[in-house]
Amino acid sequence: MRYLPGRPHWRTVPRNLPPAYRDLVSELRQLKDHSRLSLTELGRTTAISKSSWERYLNAKQFPPRHAVQALCRAAQFSEEAVLPRWELADEAWNRRGHTTSPPGPTPDQTTAHRDAGGDNTDPEATRNFMHRTLLAASTLITTRPWATTAGVILLCTAMLAPAAIIHASYKTGPAATRPPICRLRSCEGRDPLTTACEDPVTVGSRTAADGTRLEIRLSPSCQAGWVRSWPTHGGFRIEVISSDGHAQAATTPTALPTAAEMVTTTMIATAHATRLRCCYYPLAGRPGRECFNAGS
Numbered sequence: 001m002r003y004l005p006g007r008p009h010w011r012t013v014p015r016n017l018p019p020a021y022r023d024l025v026s027e028l029r030q031l032k033d034h035s036r037l038s039l040t041e042l043g044r045t046t047a048i049s050k051s052s053w054e055r056y057l058n059a060k061q062f063p064p065r066h067a068v069q070a071l072c073r074a075a076q077f078s079e080e081a082v083l084p085r086w087e088l089a090d091e092a093w094n095r096r097g098h099t100t101s102p103p104g105p106t107p108d109q110t111t112a113h114r115d116a117g118g119d120n121t122d123p124e125a126t127r128n129f130m131h132r133t134l135l136a137a138s139t140l141i142t143t144r145p146w147a148t149t150a151g152v153i154l155l156c157t158a159m160l161a162p163a164a165i166i167h168a169s170y171k172t173g174p175a176a177t178r179p180p181i182c183r184l185r186s187c188e189g190r191d192p193l194t195t196a197c198e199d200p201v202t203v204g205s206r207t208a209a210d211g212t213r214l215e216i217r218l219s220p221s222c223q224a225g226w227v228r229s230w231p232t233h234g235g236f237r238i239e240v241i242s243s244d245g246h247a248q249a250a251t252t253p254t255a256l257p258t259a260a261e262m263v264t265t266t267m268i269a270t271a272h273a274t275r276l277r278c279c280y281y282p283l284a285g286r287p288g289r290e291c292f293n294a295g296s
Helices: 018-033 039-046 050-057 065-074 085-093 107-118 122-145 145-172
Strands: 201-206 214-217 224-230 237-241 245-250 277-281 290-293
Touching: 018 050, 018 065, 018 085, 039 050, 039 065, 065 085, 201 237, 201 290, 214 277, 224 237
Parallel strands: none
Antiparallel strands: 201 214, 214 224, 237 245, 237 277, 277 290
């Protein structure tokens, strides 16, 4: 893929980032250019904020997988061609022990800072200071062992107490959650397994006469629902229906693939679980069905 004329001026990617991450950022920029969407338009299309895209495309924050998939859809480009690069970049990024915070200064920036007088530490003076400190500590331990031990204990307590308080505050504070990628009508027709609707609850379930397990699922954050099933055979049809009669469905092939352990419908918008209904057709296109509502 090549850059298109008139692309925006991007921030230079720091050279201290892993090569795989730099390659991924370059690919995402080209995808954005290929889509011919501004950052604002890209935010509306993908339900990911403009500011988030600015951070992802300027290498200020590592892009999550669902954002890369959303950009591929916006650019009408195959995810299979881009996700392997994301996986390599993710592995390299995690191997360096980074978080998703902006990268630090490059080695060149550190050198320039030192040359400008930002770091005037003399290594020899540092070694001499450490040597004198260790000698003084050794003398103190030899002459006053009990007082030294008590002082070390008090110092350790003073250092550990704030750390324990901070650790407790992190454990008791609210957990950070990722905002959903869609909500209500913007979720219509989407595959629930590829969205960021990570808080689904089962609001209704039933086992059909042929043993097929059916569940109605609802995501409160996305305000959308769907049906998932564990089929016993192929060639059946499931539907999730809202209170206004609108439906989303899934039909399996006659021969169910071996790897298909679970089948889901696409998503349907709803703000209330009680407005969802599931219908199961043991043989698609033939009479006979089993239906039940959420809450049953």
